[in-house]
Amino acid sequence: MEGKEKFNVGAGGDISTRIDLKAESAVFETLKKNGFKPTIIGEECGVVEGNDNGFIIMDGIDGTTNANSGLPFYCCSLAYSPDIHLASVTDSVVFNLATGDMFYAVKSQGSFMNDIRIHVAKDYSAPxxxxxxxxxxxxxxxxxxxxxxxxxxxxxxxxxxxxxxxxxxxxxxxxxxxxxxxxxxxxxxxxxxxxxxxxxxxxxxxxxxxxxxxxxxxxxxxxxxxxxxxxxxxxxxxxxxxxxx
Known part of the structure; x- marks a missing residue:
């Protein structure tokens, strides 16, 4: 498959494939079209300094091997944080590229899948x-x-x-x-x-x-x-x- 072609090692230390680079490029283009220029942190690109406040943390493809192997379980993820700490993330989205399902959350406003509120399992009465x-x-x-x-x-x-x-x-x-x-x-x-x-x-x-x-x-x-x-x-x-x- 074309997506399996390997390129250089990304900033995260893994070998980047064509599908990783295309996905990351698509994110850059979308942000550019919307005039949003925060600092971007990504697995392939590393740190790209921006003009706006805050940080976009992205993974163009999580589950690259699945995508290249035809297994329908891989996603693109984006998060926004005003600073450089995990606990400070205020907005996020994870998009299942195989099914079209979208998960997203805004801090203090809950989590959703395809606009339906979701909750973790808390009833552990089952065996x-x-x-x-x-x-x-x-x-x-x-x-x-x-x-x-x-x-x-x-x-x-x-x-x-x-x-x-x-x-x-x-x-x-x-x-x-x-x-x-x-x-x-x-x-x-x-x-x-x-x-x-x-x-x-x-x-x-x-x-x-x-x-x-x-x-x-x-x-x-x-x-x-x-x-x-x-x-x-x-x-x-x-x-x-x-x-x-």
């Missing part, structure tokens, strides 16, 4: 085996495999669909009961849009030390996180994870 747990194990180190073994053996429905931003949006709409990524590999800029959508849908997102997730929105900033609907679920998950002290 644990009936719950759907998102767990990203791509490139997981041998050390971390030991951390998740008890959780994996306790849950019947583990999922990873190949696009973190979109998966966290489906957590936000209650399709996934919790989403976990303890690899220390996901970029902060990849989390910017879906973070606000999950939070505004009622989700709680913690780092592996149990603190509310926050970090700088730099290209090289990476993280681990656990997203849940309430603290009871967080307690259950952490009781099954062997996390570092």
């Amino acid at each position: 644990i085996n009936d719950m759907v747990i998102g767990l990203n194990i791509s490139g997981l180190s041998e050390i971390h495999f030991g951390s998740i073994s008890k959780l994996v053996s306790s849950v019947s429905h583990i999922r990873h669909l190949g696009a973190n931003a979109l998966e966290l949006c489906y957590f936000a709409r209650g399709s996934i009961n919790a989403y976990i990524d303890i690899r220390d590999k996901i970029r902060a800029i990849d989390m910017a849009a879906c973070y606000l959508i999950a939070k505004e849908a009622g989700g709680l997102i913690f780092d592996i030390s149990g603190n509310v997730l926050n970090c700088n929105l730099s290209v090289d900033s990476r993280m681990s996180f656990i997203a849940v609907g309430n603290e009871k679920m967080y307690g259950w998950i952490t009781s099954l994870l062997k996390l570092p002290d």
Whole structure:
């Protein structure tokens, strides 16, 4: 497929493909047409200084491998923040490019999918085996495999669909009961849009030390996180994870 053609390594450290570059270029053109010139932070472009206040954090394609392989689960994500911290994001959108579904959120105004208000799953009265747990194990180190073994053996429905931003949006709409990524590999800029959508849908997102997730929105900033609907679920998950002290 044409989209699989590889180019240079992007600012985020991964090899850029044609589809990544085309998607990012389309975002630049849209912002230009609307006269909006903030500083842009992206996986391929790095940091592009703008004339306006604030920052646009974008990922032209999350789920590039899915897109190139014909798997219909990949998205474009955009977030706006007045400063360079994840917790400061005020507006975000994640667009499923395969289905046309749009998730978006405005700080203190809730989260939506196709203009319908969404909420995370908070009723955990069902048996644990009936719950759907998102767990990203791509490139997981041998050390971390030991951390998740008890959780994996306790849950019947583990999922990873190949696009973190979109998966966290489906957590936000209650399709996934919790989403976990303890690899220390996901970029902060990849989390910017879906973070606000999950939070505004009622989700709680913690780092592996149990603190509310926050970090700088730099290209090289990476993280681990656990997203849940309430603290009871967080307690259950952490009781099954062997996390570092």
